[in-house]
Amino acid sequence: xxxxxxxxxxxxxxxxxxxxxxxxxxxxxxxxxxxxxxxxxxxxxxxxxxxxxxxxxxxxxxxxxxxxxxxxxxxxxxxxxxxxxxxxxxxxxxxxxxxxxxxxxxxxxxxxxxxxxxxxxxxxxxxxxxxxxxxxxxxxxxxxxxxxxxxxxxxx
Ligand code: FEO
Numbered sequence: 001x002x003x004x005x006x007x008x009x010x011x012x013x014x015x016x017x018x019x020x021x022x023x024x025x026x027x028x029x030x031x032x033x034x035x036x037x038x039x040x041x042x043x044x045x046x047x048x049x050x051x052x053x054x055x056x057x058x059x060x061x062x063x064x065x066x067x068x069x070x071x072x073x074x075x076x077x078x079x080x081x082x083x084x085x086x087x088x089x090x091x092x093x094x095x096x097x098x099x100x101x102x103x104x105x106x107x108x109x110x111x112x113x114x115x116x117x118x119x120x121x122x123x124x125x126x127x128x129x130x131x132x133x134x135x136x137x138x139x140x141x142x143x144x145x146x147x148x149x150x151x152x153x154x155x156x
Contacts, residue, residue: 001048001107004048015035018077018081029148030152082125085125088124102109
C-alpha cells in the first residue's frame with residue numbers, strides 16, 4: 001500500500017507537470033482541469049496514507065520520480081495521462097488480489113472504492129483522448145475544448 005500511495009503521489013506530480021505544460025502554452029482550461037486532477041490524486045494518496053495508519057501500519061514516503069515535462073502536443077499529454085491511469089488500475093488490481101489471497105477483508109473493502117474510482121478515471125481519460133483525436137489539428141476545435149474542460153468545477 002505504501003508503493004500504491006507513492007504511485008498516487010506520482011500521478012499528482014505528473015499531472016501538475018502536465019498542468020504547467022498547458023499553462024505555458026496558454027491552454028488555460030486544460031491546465032485548470034489537470035490541476036484539479038492532480039489534487040484528486042493527492043486525495044487518493046492520502047486515502048492510502050490514512051488507511052495504512054488506521055490499520056497500525058507504518059507510512060513510508062519514498063522519493064518520487066521526476067515527472068516528464070514535455071510532450072509533442074495536447075493529445076500526447078492526455079494519452080500519457082490515460083496510460084498512467086491504466087498503470088494505476090493494474091496496481092490496485094494487484095493489491096486487491098493480494099488482499100483476497102490474505103483474506104484481508106478490511107483491505108478488500110477499502111480497495112473496492114479504488115476499483116470503482118479507476119473505472120471512472122479510465123473512462124474519463126479515454127473520452128478526452130477520443131475527443132482530441134476527432135479534433136485533430138483543428139485549432140478552433142482545440143480552443144473550444146480547452147474552454148469546455150476549463151469549466152470543470154471540482155475534482156470528480
Ligand atoms: Fe488515483 Fe487517477 O488514479
